Amino acid sequence: MQTTARDVDSPGDIPHDAPHVAPAEAPAHRPTATRRGFLSRALAGAAVAVGGPAAAHAQGRRPRRSRAEAVAEELASGGFASVVAAPGEWASATTRLVRRATLGLRNADVAAAKAQGYQVWLQSQLDYQRIDTATLDAQVAALWPLLSQDVNTLFSQQQNVVRTSLQSAWIHRAVLSPRQLYERMVEFWTDHFNIEIAKVGYLKVVDDRDVIRKHALGKFPALLKASAKSPAMLAYLDQTVSRVGAPNQNYARELLELHTVGVDNGYTQDDVAELSRVLTGWTIQGRGNFVFNPALHDWGQKVVMGVTIPAGSPSLGAAGIAEGEQLVDMLAAHPNTARFIATKLLKWFITPEPSAGQVSAIASVFRVTGGDMKLVVRAVLNSGWVATAPAKFKRPFHLLVSALRGSNALVTNAAVINPQLVVLGQPLYVWETPDGYPDLLEYWAGNLMPRWQFASTVANLRSSSITVDSAPYLTGTPDAAIDLIDTNFFGGEMGLATRTVLLDYLKAGTFNDQRVRDVLSLAIASESYQWY
Amino acid sequence: MTDHIDPDDCGCSEYRELSRRQFVGEAAGISGAVAAAAVFPEWLPRIVLAESFAGERDVIVSIFQRGGADGLNLCVPFGDPGYYTGRTSLAIPGPDASAPANQKVTALDNFFGFAPAMTPLIPAFASGNLLVMHATGQSYVSRSHFDAQRFMEVGKPADVTLVTGWLGRHLSLVPPLRSDAPLRALGLANGLQKSLVGAPKTLPIANPANFSIGGAANTQAARQAVISADYAAASAPLNTSALDAINTIALLQAVDFNGYAPMNGAAYPNTSFGRALKSVATLIQADIGIEAAQVDIGGWDTHAAQGGVTGALSTLTDNFAASLAAFHADIVATNARVTVVVISEFGRNVRENGSQGTDHGRATTMFAMGQGIAGGRVLVNSWPGLAIENLEKSQDLKVTLDYRDVLAEIVQNRLGNTQIDQVFPGWNATFRGVTL
Numbered sequence: 001m002q003t004t005a006r007d008v009d010s011p012g013d014i015p016h017d018a019p020h021v022a023p024a025e026a027p028a029h030r031p032t033a034t035r036r037g038f039l040s041r042a043l044a045g046a047a048v049a050v051g052g053p054a055a056a057h058a059q060g061r062r063p064r065r066s067r068a069e070a071v072a073e074e075l076a077s078g079g080f081a082s083v084v085a086a087p088g089e090w091a092s093a094t095t096r097l098v099r100r101a102t103l104g105l106r107n108a109d110v111a112a113a114k115a116q117g118y119q120v121w122l123q124s125q126l127d128y129q130r131i132d133t134a135t136l137d138a139q140v141a142a143l144w145p146l147l148s149q150d151v152n153t154l155f156s157q158q159q160n161v162v163r164t165s166l167q168s169a170w171i172h173r174a175v176l177s178p179r180q181l182y183e184r185m186v187e188f189w190t191d192h193f194n195i196e197i198a199k200v201g202y203l204k205v206v207d208d209r210d211v212i213r214k215h216a217l218g219k220f221p222a223l224l225k226a227s228a229k230s231p232a233m234l235a236y237l238d239q240t241v242s243r244v245g246a247p248n249q250n251y252a253r254e255l256l257e258l259h260t261v262g263v264d265n266g267y268t269q270d271d272v273a274e275l276s277r278v279l280t281g282w283t284i285q286g287r288g289n290f291v292f293n294p295a296l297h298d299w300g301q302k303v304v305m306g307v308t309i310p311a312g313s314p315s316l317g318a319a320g321i322a323e324g325e326q327l328v329d330m331l332a333a334h335p336n337t338a339r340f341i342a343t344k345l346l347k348w349f350i351t352p353e354p355s356a357g358q359v360s361a362i363a364s365v366f367r368v369t370g371g372d373m374k375l376v377v378r379a380v381l382n383s384g385w386v387a388t389a390p391a392k393f394k395r396p397f398h399l400l401v402s403a404l405r406g407s408n409a410l411v412t413n414a415a416v417i418n419p420q421l422v423v424l425g426q427p428l429y430v431w432e433t434p435d436g437y438p439d440l441l442e443y444w445a446g447n448l449m450p451r452w453q454f455a456s457t458v459a460n461l462r463s464s465s466i467t468v469d470s471a472p473y474l475t476g477t478p479d480a481a482i483d484l485i486d487t488n489f490f491g492g493e494m495g496l497a498t499r500t501v502l503l504d505y506l507k508a509g510t511f512n513d514q515r516v517r518d519v520l521s522l523a524i525a526s527e528s529y530q531w532y
Numbered sequence: 533m534t535d536h537i538d539p540d541d542c543g544c545s546e547y548r549e550l551s552r553r554q555f556v557g558e559a560a561g562i563s564g565a566v567a568a569a570a571v572f573p574e575w576l577p578r579i580v581l582a583e584s585f586a587g588e589r590d591v592i593v594s595i596f597q598r599g600g601a602d603g604l605n606l607c608v609p610f611g612d613p614g615y616y617t618g619r620t621s622l623a624i625p626g627p628d629a630s631a632p633a634n635q636k637v638t639a640l641d642n643f644f645g646f647a648p649a650m651t652p653l654i655p656a657f658a659s660g661n662l663l664v665m666h667a668t669g670q671s672y673v674s675r676s677h678f679d680a681q682r683f684m685e686v687g688k689p690a691d692v693t694l695v696t697g698w699l700g701r702h703l704s705l706v707p708p709l710r711s712d713a714p715l716r717a718l719g720l721a722n723g724l725q726k727s728l729v730g731a732p733k734t735l736p737i738a739n740p741a742n743f744s745i746g747g748a749a750n751t752q753a754a755r756q757a758v759i760s761a762d763y764a765a766a767s768a769p770l771n772t773s774a775l776d777a778i779n780t781i782a783l784l785q786a787v788d789f790n791g792y793a794p795m796n797g798a799a800y801p802n803t804s805f806g807r808a809l810k811s812v813a814t815l816i817q818a819d820i821g822i823e824a825a826q827v828d829i830g831g832w833d834t835h836a837a838q839g840g841v842t843g844a845l846s847t848l849t850d851n852f853a854a855s856l857a858a859f860h861a862d863i864v865a866t867n868a869r870v871t872v873v874v875i876s877e878f879g880r881n882v883r884e885n886g887s888q889g890t891d892h893g894r895a896t897t898m899f900a901m902g903q904g905i906a907g908g909r910v911l912v913n914s915w916p917g918l919a920i921e922n923l924e925k926s927q928d929l930k931v932t933l934d935y936r937d938v939l940a941e942i943v944q945n946r947l948g949n950t951q952i953d954q955v956f957p958g959w960n961a962t963f964r965g966v967t968l
Contacts, residue, residue: 084767198678250692422722423736432682433695445769449735449745449777452759456747497765505758509751518751525745525759527766527774 082352082441086391087495087528093387094118095491099532100349100386101125102180103187104402105491109180118383125181126374128217136176143413144169147205151231151288154202162202164418167428170208171421172414174401185216185373187397188348190429191436193227193259195236197429203232203288204429220341220371221332224259228328231284237434240283242276244298252276254434260331262340267305274304279324292321305330338366342376347439349380350389358385391531393441396424398532399451403458403524404466406489413465420457423450455525459517470516478506481516485523498528589709589948590871590902591816592824593809593859594699594727597852597876598681599832602890603897604882604929605845606650607664607910611643614918618882622840622890624648635841640664644910648841649849652857660908661864661901663966665938667912668898669878669931675892677833680877685726687936687956694957698936699824700730702943702955708733713821714779720808725826733776734824740811741789743781756781787818798862805829806855813863816870829855832876836887856901864901871902871946875935881927882918894928898938904946906968913964933964941966 090096098105098113101122113121124131141148144165146157154162174183189212197204207230215223227233234240234251242248252275257263281297284290297320301311307330309323331337342362346354365379394402400420404411421427425447431437438444461468473481482503486494502519509515523529609615610626624647625636637645640657644666656662672689674680683689687698696704699717708716717734719725724736737743745756756778763774792814800806800813805827812825831848838845856872863870879896895916901907916922916930924930940952940961952961 196678199676419722423738425723425736427723433692442769445773447735448763448770448774449743449781452745452777456745456755460747498762501758501762505754508754514748514751518748518755521747522755522758525755525762527763527770530770 083390084393084441084531086389086531087493089493089495091493092491093383094121095493096386096389097122097381097383098491100389100392101184101381102405103174103183103398104405104532105489106405106408107488107491110491122181122378122381125179126217126378128179128182131178133177133179136173139176140169140172143172143415147209149205151202151206151286154205155287157202159201162205163197163429164415166197166205166208167421168413168415168418170428171397171401171418172411174397175404175409175411175414181377182217184348185377186212188345189216189223191431191439192344193230193233194431194434194436195232195429196432198432200232200235203230203235206230206288207232208429215373217373217377220337220366220373221329223373224332225325225328227259228255228282228324229290231288231290234282234284234290235288239279242280242283243296244277244280247273247276247280247298249273249276252279255279255328255331258434260340261334261336262343265340266334266336271305274302275327277302278304278309278327281320282324292318292324294318294320332371333367335363335367338363338371341371342366342380345376345380349377350385352390352392352440392439393444394530394532395437395439395444396421396426396451397428399524399530400424400454400458402529402532403455406524407458407468407520408472408488409458409461410467410469411465416463416465417458417461420454424454425450451530452525455521455523458524459521468517468520470513470520473516473520474511474513478503478511481506481511481519485519489523489529495528498523498526501526589706589823590869590904590946591709591822592699592942592947593812593870593872594824594826595856595872595874596681596685596725596727596826596828597832597874598828598830599677599834599876600680600878600880600892601832601876601896602834602838602845602880603666603668603876603895604879605647605838605840606849607640607644607666607897608637608647609643609666609915609918610637610639610645612915612918614882614920614922618918619840619884621888622838622884624840631841640910643915647846647849649846650853652850652853653860656857656860656864656901657908659860659865661860661903661905663900663905663907664910665898665900665912665933665966666910667895667914667916667929667931668875668933668935668938669895670935671931673894675878677877677892682726684875684877684935687727687939688958691957696730697725697727698939698943698955699727699826700734702947702949703728703731703734703824705951705954706947706949708821709823710821714776714783715820715822717822717824717826718815719826720811721826721828725828728824728826731824735777735780737784740784740787740815743784745781783820787814787820789814792817794858794862795866796861798858798860800858800862801851801854803851803855805851806858809855809859813859816863816867834880834889835885835891836889838889856899860901864903868903871904871942872900873939873942874899874901875939879929882923882929883927894924895931896929898933898935900938900942900966902946904968906965911964911966934959937961937964938966 094113094117095110097118098110102109116124146154146162146165147169177183193212195204195207211223211226211230215226237251237254238248239251249272253272256267256272256275261267277298277300281293283293283296294314294317299312299314299320302309304327307327309326312320312323339359343354343359346358346362350358362376362380366376369375400417404417426437459468473484482499485502486492486499502522505522506515506519604615605622605624608624616623625631627637627639627645629636634648637647638651638654639645644664646654653662657664670680670684670689672680672683674683683691685697686694687701688694703717713733715733715735717728717731718740719728719736720738721736722738724734728734744752745759747755760774760778763770766774789811792810794800794810794813800810808827812827815822815825829852834845837843859872864872875898876896879893880890881893884890913933916932918929920926922930936956936959940956940959941963943949943955944952945967949955
């Protein structure tokens with residue numbers, strides 16, 4: 001693929017099929033990004049191919065550089081462009097939409113989207129509640145019954161059983177659910193509100209159910225408030241040990257830096273300290289229920305980002321929660337939050353380097369709609385941007401799910417494939433730092449070998465819980481088999497180079513089950529299949 | 533608790549006598565008389581003959597005892613009466629006890645001694661290559677495995693934003709031992725351990741003897757060729773990353789792991805830890821530019837029925853000690869440029885609990901091994917004592933020797949990296965005489 005560093009859109013553009021909104025006023029452009037973006041080159045589950053000065057990440061200081069600066073640094077040091085143009089074969093805007101809005105092309109989905117048309121299919125994915133998943137829900141409930149238990153029952157479960165159940169159930173849903181765009185948003189928010197399950201155990205089950213999945217395509221303010229009251233989040237970021245006189249700043253800091261306005265974007269370290277005082281008393285009780293404990297609350301006057309919370313009194317008791325709720329609401333509605341979320345969503349769905357115009361446009365939709373994610377995502381996925389978007393590199397979870405979808409695998413229990421994500425480098429719910437798994441080519445590019453191994457594994461799956469059938473590829477000629485791989489895995493837009501390589505390999509041996517499985521593995525391992 | 537024993541692995545005793553590098557050539561069907569470099573495919577940059585910094589820096593083997601190893605029952609402070617007060621059922625009798633030699637402490641000095649299960653390491657200790665350190669750990673107080681392991685491996689306590697590991701930062705700060713090596717370091721694990729995060733050209737490889745693209749064996753080479761050509765046409769960074777992976781496959785497949793003959797008749801236990809160390813030994817002997825390996829041994833979280841002279845902890849300790857002893861005889865005793873270091877996230881309570889086990893504590897033991905290590909002794913910064921008034925929170929051995937002092941000294945004096953302030957940010961290391 002060719003690389004390009006150009007912006008995909010010119011500043012000031014409004015998506016033509018987005019809701020009409022006033023152009024954004026222009027707040028000073030601030031770097032928005034993951035604060036550890038600059039680490040990416042040296043990070044890994046992975047060998048990283050590009051060497052270079054290493055001192056940047058070796059500082060012990062809390063990194064405060066923006067991704068834009070990091071990318072610039074990388075380019076200057078002889079690195080590579082992080083915006084990779086989509087292949088010329090990706091001719092259909094609708095197929096491009098299906099690539100971005102699902103966890104992997106599947107022939108049936110591509111066909112449905114083309115039949116319905118871009119806008120209708122997109123709207124049907126956004127209206128996810130109207131997509132029936134009763135059969136799948138029943139299947140998941142039967143396979144992993146503990147996921148619907150309350151905290152008092154979950155508490156007694158073995159931690160590794162809880163973890164693998166939650167992981168396997170997500171893979172199962174991601175492969176089989178017709179609510180694909182919804183699953184993409186579950187993935188987005190799981191990273192945005194990252195929680196490491198080793199630290200919080202079964203509480204993450206509740207967070208996944210009652211915060212992430214409940215609000216994945218809902219209103220951002222409700223999602224943020226649910227997360228702020230999520231026992232898993234409060235335990236993960238040490239809010240549970242924060243109290244008057246000894247406030248712990250961990251949650252307050254990430255609430256600002258990662259969940260709402262973005263790093264150093266309109267607040268100071270004093271604001272972090274003051275917000276941590278406001279949130280004293282937000283904790284959990286029993287086996288894991290949220291509670292505001294007035295005895296732990298700091299009733300003194302606080303000033304956070306210009307908002308004064310007057311001194312209160314312990315006699316107010318439970319009413320003291322209103323202070324924190326006021327701040328959470330303020331942050332959810334803050335214009336910098338709109339820009340921050342808009343930027344992340346653009347990176348998620350469209351391009352690693354959104355233009356200022358794209359950010360402003362989406363931030364406007366976010367503000368005008370009160371953070372209505374259906375409308376915001378609809379605006380992001382407008383056909384003009386999707387049709388011209390650069391390629392994005394699949395993360396391991398995406399690759400794994402897409403391979404199972406593309407191969408039309410018969411999946412009755414996804415648990416058997418879950419350990420593959422450890423080898424691939426993205427076991428679910430175990431990223432430690434609160435920023436979530438990176439979504440950067442340069443982070444994932446170093447660990448290719450497990451992808452090739454995985455391709456061999458999945459192409460040869462013949463277990464009772466997951467089966468990949470080679471028979472459909474063996475009914476005609478080798479050329480027809482390659483056509484079917486094109487249809488199933490590549491949406492009918494397989495590049496000529498990939499086709500030639502696969503066909504040559506297929507014709508070089510006896511046309512039988514093993515040869516076909518070899519070719520399936522090569523298709524999944526191919527460079528072109530790593531992109532979406 | 534204990535390692536799974538694989539009955540199919542035939543053990544280590546029957547290998548032919550081979551010269552140090554010969555087995556590399558054998559694997560590729562070439563006479564052992566031919567230099568190892570010649571066996572690699574032509575397209576592989578002449579790895580073995582490339583510029584080498586070997587001789588200036590040690591290869592480091594970093595071992596993590598996961599779960600919180602009970603250092604008090606590995607290296608027993610038999611000279612401290614508090615040990616016997618706290619350990620009513622788990623204590624190991626002192627060297628003067630009237631028990632058989634294999635049921636009591638073997639004294640290392642007049643205060644500390646090895647538990648019976650540690651005695652395979654006596655020869656390494658006696659040779660002066662093995663240093664035992666006690667009352668070590670980290671200043672960061674956490675009784676969570678998750679936090680304690682993480683911050684220890686990251687190398688900076690309580691920094692929730694630092695992601696790279698101490699070994700990863702070290703490797704990123706020094707030039708490769710061999711400039712063309714496709715693989716500089718590896719973690720013997722399915723996912724890369726935190727200590728190695730940030731290291732260039734580093735992969736998690738659970739079993740180096742089986743590093744391949746998988747699938748049908750008879751078409752593996754053909755499929756690999758297809759993948760190689762496919763990614764060669766890709767743009768950066770995928771093309772170079774793929775080349776490293778392909779070269780690493782070729783490199784590891786050229787190494788005859790099964791035919792490896794340990795030196796000095798060393799016998800690695802047939803446990804996952806023993807096999808991992810044997811793989812590391814094979815890679816070191818193959819001389820292919822590996823600079824660091826992270827190896828883990830789990831099962832140290834002995835909350836219940838840990839046993840004393842015998843029992844669960846003893847079995848695990850024997851696996852640990854016998855594996856390390858084999859690595860000593862095979863590699864450390866014969867190669868002046870290898871250093872081993874062993875850490876654990878914390879120790880255990882001095883007082884045993886009601887389940888004949890021990891709960892999460894603070895300080896524990898640490899071990900370093902190498903010809904450049906000032907071994908043959910038990911190093912303590914100052915022994916805090918096990919009397920209850922000397923314990924942290926009345927229950928734990930205090931940390932008087934920060935693990936970063938030990939690692940920093942090794943990094944500077946054995947790994948040739950003076951930028952220890954970047955390997956351990958925010959830590960002003962004091963060298964404790966760990967290295968010669």
